[in-house]
Amino acid sequence: MSVLQRDSGEQIQVLSENGQVTDESQLPDLTEDELVEMYRYMKLARHFDQRAVSLQRQGRMGTYPPLSGQEGAQIASAFALDDEDWLFPSYREHGASLVRGLSLKRTLLYWMGHEAGNAIPEEANIFTVSVPIATQVCHATGAAWASKLQGGDKAFICHFGDGATSEGDFHEGLNFAGVFDTPNVFFCNNNQWAISVPRERQTASETLAQKAEAYGFEGVQVDGMDPLAVYEVTKRAVEKAKDPGEGELRPTLIEAVQYRFGAHTTADDPSVYREEEEVEQWKAKDPIPRMETFLLENGYLDTEGVEAIEESVKEEVAEAIDEAESVTRPEPEEIFKHVYEGMPERLREQAAEFEALRETYGDDAFLEGH
Amino acid sequence: MSVLQRDSGEQIQVLSENGQVTDESQLPDLTEDELVEMYRYMKLARHFDQRAVSLQRQGRMGTYPPLSGQEGAQIASAFALDDEDWLFPSYREHGASLVRGLSLKRTLLYWMGHEAGNAIPEEANIFTVSVPIATQVCHATGAAWASKLQGGDKAFICHFGDGATSEGDFHEGLNFAGVFDTPNVFFCNNNQWAISVPRERQTASETLAQKAEAYGFEGVQVDGMDPLAVYEVTKRAVEKAKDPGEGELRPTLIEAVQYRFGAHTTADDPSVYREEEEVEQWKAKDPIPRMETFLLENGYLDTEGVEAIEESVKEEVAEAIDEAESVTRPEPEEIFKHVYEGMPERLREQAAEFEALRETYGDDAFLEGH
């Protein structure tokens, strides 16, 4: 079993920090339009993120986990999927989910505390957000396994963080994937921090990619802030998941090395545990200017194009916010729905009792307390 | 991080299957007496095992997990510890526990359903048996960590099976050990089977030793039916745990490749899931004749010596059985003891209520049912 690109010096990279192609041989097979689309998605995700953080600041949204810095990994990994493939996100994958068909409005609604934000539309192959760390790894393996048993030909990508690799469910999910040779791509967004815990404190292994060694399949480390490298590595993993070579196992563990520029969530203050200097260093690798330079220098896009994109993402985000904010607070009976397919008697009674109280006292009586 | 002896062809071995020394350089530094003592322990464990199985057959004991075939790994790994070191056993380590000071009588009592069997004597550095698979790995890491924080200089060995490597607690325990650089030796008794599940079904990784790669410390594969190799490898791991070399981490994962000759437990029928042929193949590696040949050929022991040992182990086991069987059924109030340091009021009431009933109806009223 080969484990590629063990240490950081050997990470797969296609674009340098300055947006220059460093390895022609790995340039992905993408059209101009696709490259521009990827870039636009990254800009959209970044702008969305900034607006979401400020919504939270203004009390218009609850706790929110920002993604800035991680657009390269999110957008490019989602982009590398075929239409029929599935995405199993963690809670930070707003960019990846967007590419796969989850509207910004729903993402906003979710973080505004509406269950409706999590009702993935039928046509989008995205699983609901999993908050307990690493638990979704097992779900992704199970779904991929089911698909394989059903004779399907799809890949299942699952995103999680560096911190997630310490959980038992990471281990069990990857181990099952190896044993049952399921069509999975395990995509680790190693953003160097699990809240305040640095990567070195998470595990003594030199890379996270090498953890694949324990499961008998391939592990790859990639520059996670290089969208072209991420695309290429993910694409290959997706292809292998569907059609492995002789003697090869389908799953891959991808470690995408990157950085979270902002706070862990809007409830977090990173200045307590990390130096601004470190952030600055990583900002030099920002995937967005890197991609922009590449597009500009290759003539795939000009400065007007860039400006047009900037305008259009602003509009798109503003519209999504308007839409989300115009959704009224859900009715309390929503609490009782969808617990089971049918409603057990006792639950029906509780709902009725509560409704009666609400009629007597009015809504405000219940909302004042907190 | 070097991972030694990755595949079975490269296992560490000192004695061939015929008891010939294959690698002089690895011959452990043991006196004649110590070598004979190891041999005697192995014989004792084997004989104990056979008698225990027949006690269960005769209805004199409950379910019992046999160890035959695994004496080499158990005895030699326990032997490699220094007096002050600690053992964290699984449920099958009767041999290892014996070496470390747990009497056969107590082991029998435990499997006869007496809590008293688990009351490790103060002078023995053995943790209580852990039945839930792999959970003890975390305890061993925690204890080793505590000892290190206290400035101690001890090693903590933890035994578990091949099946245990699939559990989340194996992963979390080893990962903590790597991060906190704890003085642990993780000793995997890979006996090829987890009840009916073969090693290949447990994980797709080529060896279990290579799983250490995920935790940044050393993994070693050893012929687990070669007591001298096991001793040597364990000894080195114990030494490293106490005094690691420059840049080295303290923990080691040892995979001791071996075979369980008998059933998983007396409740198991291995003929349902494995071929007698396979058992026969592994019997050729039996650690006991191997060690015996080595001792005889080197003149450390003669045939009378062997016979004397056979006699003495029989006596020792017979005595332990007599002692264990002469222990009367514990008093029911034992149920209520040791739940907490003090007895909460409600528990006291339950105990009293039960005692009153027992006085009224007599013991038999409670025992007849089942």
Add this chain to the structure above:
Amino acid sequence: MSQMETRGETQNLTLVQAVRDGLRDEMREDERVLVMGEDVGKNGGVFRATEGLYDEFGGDRVIDTPLAESGIVGTAIGMAAYGMRPVAEMQFMGFIYPAFDQIVSHAARLRTRSRGRFTCPMVVRAPYGGGIRAPEHHSESTEAFFTHHPGLKVVIPSTPYDTKGLLISAIRDPDPVIFLEPKLIYRAFREAVPDEPYEVPIGEATVRREGEDVSVFTYGAMTRPTLEAAERLEDEVSVEVVDLRTVSPLDEGTILESFEKTGRAAVVHEAPKTGGLAGEITATIQEEALLYQEAPVKRITGFDTPFPLYALEDYYLPEATRIVEGIREVAEF
């Protein structure tokens, strides 16, 4: 025993055979159904509950998994969400806890969380309870952990007939069901079980013995000693024995109907008293029927201690003597 439908062919089966029969029938009927767990394949399960299934359905539908309960339940959740109907076995109830997070955080909540977009039609089977001289952790009955969590159903049969019918209902149920099998009586007796698949509805208790003076609510392996106690008391107290069969959601209708008739009740279970189901049932009774109540509801249960090693297990488990005494106390209050 009561609502048994025995038209058509039947076989005399033990409870564990009825488990296997139910699994086999549903696997034949519905190819989405699969069985997974430790030793369920070639070995046919450590209690032989899945015997023969591997030969009939092959390794893709009767799956020996690695030794990892969270992995088993976690992947089964993914499978269930993706159109399969997995039946995951936990080898003993005492080993279900590594999967606890997956059960309560995901199986129980997937439907709620996704507003019905994803569901989790899976069954988690586990043998539970004491009395078989097993080692530590092999005798638990911690059903109350699962009855406290919304989104789960919890079923505990006490007869072969019910076992097959309830298991089939559980497999067909659109939501996750924890299916606990009283291993003490896996082979204790046989009963006529129809060859054809049939459902015993989830959520319905049954009256195993009619009586006028005291209602005793129980389930699983405790049903038999409870019936025995009722018989012993025949000349003294007329005891009604209600076998709950489903412990979540509880069949309040049947419980209250019986209680309103007798005005006196006891609950019998193996699990520790504090926080056990007996407390929930008692609370429900006094909430809904206090004015009928003539005596405290007696909880005849395991003690508030860990389950002891087997030398003492007979003392731990409620048996006819303790049940007789408890019922008498209620009758005489």
Add this chain to the structure above:
Amino acid sequence: MSQMETRGETQNLTLVQAVRDGLRDEMREDERVLVMGEDVGKNGGVFRATEGLYDEFGGDRVIDTPLAESGIVGTAIGMAAYGMRPVAEMQFMGFIYPAFDQIVSHAARLRTRSRGRFTCPMVVRAPYGGGIRAPEHHSESTEAFFTHHPGLKVVIPSTPYDTKGLLISAIRDPDPVIFLEPKLIYRAFREAVPDEPYEVPIGEATVRREGEDVSVFTYGAMTRPTLEAAERLEDEVSVEVVDLRTVSPLDEGTILESFEKTGRAAVVHEAPKTGGLAGEITATIQEEALLYQEAPVKRITGFDTPFPLYALEDYYLPEATRIVEGIREVAEF
């Protein structure tokens, strides 16, 4: 508030500051005490409950661990057995379940299993409960899982004074204590808290408000809306409010004493109704004091549903209106 000892110097602290104060005092007193968990070190905890401890005691005693709850509790058990006094933090109660097996199978049973040779003097701290507009899984109150298991103690303070005293008692306790902190009121108010270490005994409830007509048993964050409801009802019903403080073992003495005086009771908690502590308390009351009972005990609790996302959480949580209504129902029965 009742048994407060305020001799000596005091400081006005919030509840979360009292947590930190208790930890710091015990770490100063006893060098075996250490704090471990996710983000408890440099970051001082996501709620700042361990702020400043890392600077004072260093990384060997205030330990940032990898993200692995079973590993945290499992290694803490090994540490506790080996002479340390670990205080393990679970970042939120909703993330305690991966450690459930270690808690119920080991922490709770080590003493029993080894006949006292090994013990587990550890504390597992977790913020619990709703009301802070947090994401999914951040608002659980599943204390009933832990109160059902023998070998554990479960403590839930509702004031800064009690928090420090109970936490110190928990750390000094020879057995494992689950210490649940009502995060809704982490910063809701301040109270004089002695600078010196002191114990508030585990297992003792306290009467927060005396009354004659109805006893209301509650704990944690629900204590405040319950007191508010009692005040609102002042002219109508004389309400006694008992803050349980320890939910395992329950202080039956105080509960029964209050109930025998009033003959009417309600229990208020955030956790779902079915299988929650209210049922256990109700069962205990009717077992021991049925003859005093004049009305059904009312359970004023969370619904039998998963905790909703925050847009609806205010409806889920019992608050003064529902409590007032429930108490009235009891009073008027």
